[in-house]
Structure formats: structure tokens, C-alpha cells
Amino acid sequence: MRIAIGNDHRGCNLKETVLKVVIELGHEFRDFGCYTDDAIDYPDIAVQVAEGIVKGEYDRGILICGTGIGMCIAANKVRGIRAAQCYDVFTAHRARLHNNAQICCLAAEEGEGKVKVIVEDFLDTEFEGGRHQKRVDKIKEIEDKQCL
8 A cells, every 4th residue: 555644843753653654564655744843834744645645646644743633624625535533543443444534643642552553453444335435425425515
């Protein structure tokens, strides 16, 4: 799988853990930055990752900012994206299984061990489809009506 990874200045340290997991799982990746703790605007990174997924350049994405919320909101502004804030394994698993989320958004202050299992589960879980496909389709219908 091809994974797009991005972070703001608060997510630099945690990104190292995420990169290790992605490499251990044997996935290809692109690191969209940022690379220092100099303050940046997280929407700039979120949109690059989200657009790469919509264009088919990447299969999944992982975004990290202070709370994960800002990256999640910004990524979800890109038409066709379903980003989820994943704060534990349950939310990561269900985001993939039921919502077919393409992007996992993480809080920079989460512990390494916790993030490792969240990322592993998010990348390993496939969309269940079935009754959930109908719901994902309805979300797309809303998006199509709202995003003219």
C-alpha cells in the first residue's frame, strides 16, 4: 500500500513512530512534512495528503497535529475524503471497517505504544462494505449536493 504521511510542527516526534510502523509493515510512503518544530499551518499539509489520495497517488493517509482535530477538519474539506480522528484502536478499526476512512488523524501527544497499534489496525483493516456501503454512498450524496 502507498501511504501519505503529514504533520505540523507539533507532530514531528510522533511521526517518527508512525514512519517506523509503516516501514515495518512493508508499505511505501511519502512524508509530506513538516520536518522541524518551526510553526506551520496544518491545513497546508492536510490538503496535500488528501489531494494525493483523491488523485489515486496514495491509498491511505496519516495526519498528525496537536489534537488531530484540525488536520481532520482540513482533510475533510477535500471532496471525496473521509478522514477520521483515531484516538484508540476501536475508533481506528471502525473508521476503516464501517466508514471506509482513507485518513487517520492523530494527536501529537499520544503515546508511542498506543499510536503503533492504532496505525497498524488502521492500515490492516479493510472496509466491510454491505450495509455500510449504503451509508458511505449517502455521505457522498450529501457532499455532491453541498460542494457545487
